[in-house]
């Protein structure tokens with residue numbers, strides 16, 4: 001079991017916009033799609049996937065359990081609801097979207113429900129998102145690192161999250177970088193633009209290649225077919241050690257996603 005290196009993000013995309021983005025992406029060769037219960041687009045994604053005629057066995061679908069559904073009696077019913085919307089009998093990966101606010105639902109309860117969902121075949125793998133090191137340690141002590149496929153975290157050239165990445169790597173867990181492009185902000189960066197010019201690549205390709213070269217999975221989103229297409233080609237771009245060092249120096253601990261009441265104390 002592994003996490004695909006490249007997938008499609010769908011945060012903020014709704015209605016016909018998400019249908020078009022997913023349809024274009026599948027046509028272009030994307031085979032992994034990242035959604036979440038809170039995105040309110042699982043049904044449209046299910047519709048687009050069904051219309052695409054791409055075999056379910058070729059697809060890697062990820063959803064995330066919203067904080068209201070983390071309790072043991074709510075998690076599986078909510079996941080079944082997600083599956084119905086996605087028009088499938090299982091997802092490939094189910095994540096805890098955010099740690100339970102204030103620890104209201106014990107992590108052990110949520111992880112037990114996720115393990116049960118896995119045993120029932122509702123999800124192939126389970127994982128976490130937006131977990132700090134302390135929460136990861138707790139999760140590992142409950143189900144073991146081998147049962148945690150990934151920690152999906154904000155990670156971009158401006159927020160390289162090295163402490164978390166080092167810990168995750170030491171446990172053999174995978175990192176999925178979200179908002180790798182810093183929601184488009186990194187594309188204006190002169191250092192990244194200069195590296196892109198040298199390679200005859202787009203700036204987005206440079207950022208995505210940087211993250212993949214560090215071993216992280218990426219899930220950039222786009223509403224534009226041309227961007228979806230060029231982003232996917234980032235997997236073919238090989239950055240030099242000098243390029244990687246220049247990008248490493250862009251770190252400035254700039255976090256874009258930090259919702260009050262949800263975010264744990266970041267490392």
Ligand SMILES: NC(=O)c1ccc[n+]([C@@H]2O[C@H](COP(=O)([O-])OP(=O)(O)OC[C@H]3O[C@@H](n4cnc5c(N)ncnc54)[C@H](OP(=O)(O)O)[C@@H]3O)[C@@H](O)[C@H]2O)c1
Nearest residue numbers: 009010011178179180181182183184204220221222223227
């Ligand atoms: N676990 C979590 O809590 C969490 C939180 C946030 C996000 N995520 C996941 O991570 C995914 C990625 O994050 P994101 O969508 O917020 O941000 P992102 O992928 O960093 O950036 C998306 C933005 O970049 C633009 N863009 C993409 N490719 C481009 C290109 N080649 N040239 C120019 N602009 C380009 C897009 O605009 P256009 O549409 O115009 O191309 C869009 O505005 C989400 O969709 C979601 O699935 C997870």
